[in-house]
Amino acid sequence: MTSSIVFKSFTGLRHSSQEHPKVLHSHTNPISAFPYRRFRIKASKSSPKLQNRNLRVAVIGGGPAGGSAAETLAKGGIETYLIERKLDNCKPCGGAIPLCMVGEFDLPLDIIDRRVTKMKMISPSNVAVDIGQTLKPHEYIGMVRREVLDDYLRERASTNGAKVINGLFLKMDIPKKGSENINSPYVLHYTEYDGKKGGTGERKTLEVDVVIGADGANSRVAKSIDAGDYDYAIAFQERIKIPDDKMVYYENLAEMYVGDDVSPDFYGWVFPKCDHVAVGTGTVTHKDYTSGSTPNTRTSSATKVVGRVALVGDAAGYVTKCSGEGIYFAAKSGRMCAEAIVEGSENGKRMVDESDLRKYLEKWDKTYWPTYKVLDVLQxxxxxxxxxxxxxxxxxxxxxxxxxxxxxxxxxxxxxxxxxxxxxxxxxxxxxxxxxxxxxxxxxxxxx
Ligand SMILES: Cc1cc2nc3c(=O)[nH]c(=O)nc-3n(C[C@H](O)[C@H](O)[C@H](O)COP(=O)(O)OP(=O)(O)OC[C@H]3O[C@@H](n4cnc5c(N)ncnc54)[C@H](O)[C@@H]3O)c2cc1C
Structure with missing residues (x-):
């Protein structure tokens, strides 16, 4: 049995997301319009053509994995549903993103709070090493607030045609195996909220052809397909408002602390945000996940595709053990999975099967396997x-x-x-x- 890891997170928010005005979506990098419609795919598939409708895909979870999956699907001609339980979700997360993500995902620069160009590594005996001298003038680590990034990606998916539903996914009915069921739908059960405070929501169902589980480390979709067991870890983060003069020190600087007193097998961090710092630590060796809190990162998962269901992002265990990094990998896996569906369905015109979804995994492993291996060894x-x-x-x-x-x-x-x-x-x-x-x-x- 393959094992994987979950970060349970405990977080404190010293100030709410409401304090920060919503970022206006002024696109400094215009999104290219409907690139997949230009695909010319040779018709060699045996899967049936859909009659009078396009392929229907539900993405469960509207974090970076779900937002980018939904955008790619919608652009590719798929009837796309994105179900997110909390549209103002403020995921406890350091929010550090690599430079390549800004370009690859056309992120507008105004959603990036800080550009970190200096990193202080602090050893157990308090030796501090400054790193970052080798960076070129345009290079930096981006610091984002998750409520801002996630909202932006979801909005963009919606603008491209995805239907965003504020709902809690509960379970799904999976079609029975067998050739007579290759067209049978997955029936999703969820509670839809109308946004009114205190509302308990309305139970609903939705029939779709494909499901993407982008619902994080505690994924219900993963459980629905018996994705397998995983090990556990915990992470803590507090977002702390510090005086402006102290903030000057963190203008473009992040800190990483290593030592037994910080974490038995991970690091502690201080990451600067717009007007505060995010301070956290984690451990990947904590095996006792029985006492309550919600997991929010796992580093690998046994099964990622079953039938017409695929897992992406943290639900698939794509966080790295050494750096605890997962935002880019979530967005990238969401996009790769969606691309495989768009391609396999010939822009939504055909049904897909497990082999189409598996193409995403093959590409993923080919591209990122060495990165994960190196980071595992380093950790x-x-x-x-x-x-x-x-x-x-x-x-x-x-x-x-x-x-x-x-x-x-x-x-x-x-x-x-x-x-x-x-x-x-x-x-x-x-x-x-x-x-x-x-x-x-x-x-x-x-x-x-
Ligand atoms: C403390 C901490 C710090 C971290 N710092 C960093 C960092 O600095 N940089 C980095 O790259 N990574 C970091 N990570 C990892 C990163 O947060 C994750 O890898 C990333 O969020 C994964 O994105 P995702 O879209 O797969 O899942 P998530 O971001 O977890 O999104 C899942 C979404 O699904 C929704 N959802 C869940 N269940 C349901 C349901 N039943 N119905 C409907 N919606 C549902 C949730 O509300 C959520 O919006 C950190 C993790 C932790 C715990």
Missing amino acids: KVFYRSNPAREAFVEMCADEYVQKMTFDSYLYKTVVPGNPLEDLKLAINTIGSLVRANALRREMDKLSV
């Missing part, structure tokens, strides 16, 4: 003990390491290294680990 090697963390921070002072790390993060590729620099790095890393272990032994002796 295992460097986050598990204070000596290793000291070595990690020491290593981060190296310009070559900084360049490789930032390039990989900002552009989401595992950057091929320079063999000579790699060798130097390996030697330095071993040196750092040996020094850090020797230091620990000396400290242990002193404390006896």
Whole structure:
């Protein structure tokens, strides 16, 4: 059985999203109109043509995964429904996004609160290393508030034709297996809210041909298809308003803390937002997920496609273990899955089957498998003990390491290294680990 990880999150919001005016959607990057309508797909499919209607797809969950899936589907000629339980959802999240996401998803610059160009890594013994010197003038890590980003993506999906429903997905009736059911619908049960305060909503059903589960780590869609078991982790974040003069320090600076006192196997962060900082920590080793709170990130999941149901984003476990990053991967997987459906259905004209949805997984694994592997190894090697963390921070002072790390993060590729620099790095890393272990032994002796 494949295992995966969930972050339960505990968050405090010192100020509500209402304090920040809604971002007006002034598109600095105009969205290209209906690109998929231009697809010319050779008709070689055996799946039936749909009569008098287009393919119907429901996306459950309106976070980055759901918003981008719905936009791509709607642009591709699919009858698209996006069901989100809380349209002003303010997901507890650091909100750090890589530069490539801004371009690839045409994000308007006014939804990015801060452009971080300096990162301070702080070791268990309080050694601080500044990283970011290798960044080019146009490069930065984007800092967003999730209520702003998610709202923007949902709105854009809606503008392109997706029907956004404020509803809580409850369960679905899955058509029985067998060739006589290849056209049978999935029947979704949900509660629709009318936006009035205190309203309990109205129970409704919706028939669709395909379901995309973009409903986060605690995905009901994943449960409906028995996606499998997963391990658990927890994360905490508080958004804290600090005085303006203190905010100046964080203008374009983020901090990352590593050490047993911060997390047994992860890092703590201070990420700057418009007029406050987001402070958090997490752990990926916490196995006891029995006591209540809602999970909101898992790092891998056993099954991602069953029949005409696919999981994307956190529901599919696409958060990375080392960095806890998942926004870009959520948006990207939502889009990739939707593209596979648009293509497989020939712009909504044909029914799709499991093999069409699986194309998304094949593409995903091909593109991102190395990235996940490298980050898994890094987390295992460097986050598990204070000596290793000291070595990690020491290593981060190296310009070559900084360049490789930032390039990989900002552009989401595992950057091929320079063999000579790699060798130097390996030697330095071993040196750092040996020094850090020797230091620990000396400290242990002193404390006896
Ligand atoms: C504390 C913390 C900090 C993080 N910091 C970062 C960071 O700085 N950068 C980064 O890249 N990633 C970060 N992550 C990870 C990131 O938050 C997730 O990977 C990302 O949100 C996944 O997006 P998603 O769309 O798959 O799921 P989500 O963002 O969880 O969206 C799921 C949506 O589905 C809705 N939903 C759920 N159930 C139902 C239902 N039954 N019916 C209808 N709607 C439903 C929810 O309301 C929600 O809007 C962080 C995670 C945590 C916990």
